Amino acid sequence: MSSPNLFSSISRLNGTLDYHLERQNVLVSNIAHVDTPGYVPKDLARVDTAMSTFQGEFDVAMARTSVSHLPDPTAPGLFQGRVFLDPAASPGNDGNYVSLDREAAKIGANQVRYEVISQLVAGELDGLRFAANDGKG
Numbered sequence: 001m002s003s004p005n006l007f008s009s010i011s012r013l014n015g016t017l018d019y020h021l022e023r024q025n026v027l028v029s030n031i032a033h034v035d036t037p038g039y040v041p042k043d044l045a046r047v048d049t050a051m052s053t054f055q056g057e058f059d060v061a062m063a064r065t066s067v068s069h070l071p072d073p074t075a076p077g078l079f080q081g082r083v084f085l086d087p088a089a090s091p092g093n094d095g096n097y098v099s100l101d102r103e104a105a106k107i108g109a110n111q112v113r114y115e116v117i118s119q120l121v122a123g124e125l126d127g128l129r130f131a132a133n134d135g136k137g
Contacts, residue, residue, distance in 0.1 A: 020110055020114040029042070
């Protein structure tokens with residue numbers, strides 16, 4: 001019988017934190033380009049890890065010959081994302097598609113999600129610390 005992985009829930013949450021951090025970077029980049037003529041804002045979508053591999057996308061299999069060569073795409077918490085042009089963006093008078101209000105709202109919502117996941121991770125770690133100390137705070 002195999003022992004349970006005490007950190008499996010934290011690993012999954014770690015991937016979610018990585019996603020929201022990377023999405024924040026993409027969204028902030030949009031605001032940095034608010035004065036760039038013709039700039040179309042980008043966003044980040046999660047990608048199913050099974051479909052993000054070469055085998056899923058191109059029907060070509062990649063093989064790991066050593067554990068240090070490629071990350072395991074099935075590992076819990078491994079972040080997989082795809083940057084895409086925001087299809088809902090509309091151009092302004094200068095041909096720039098960035099709406100500061102819209103981007104600020106997306107950044108705010110993403111930040112709230114990041115903070116919630118951070119609190120969940122902190123709670124999981126507190127529970128593990130409590131158990132490791134035999135229930136002594």
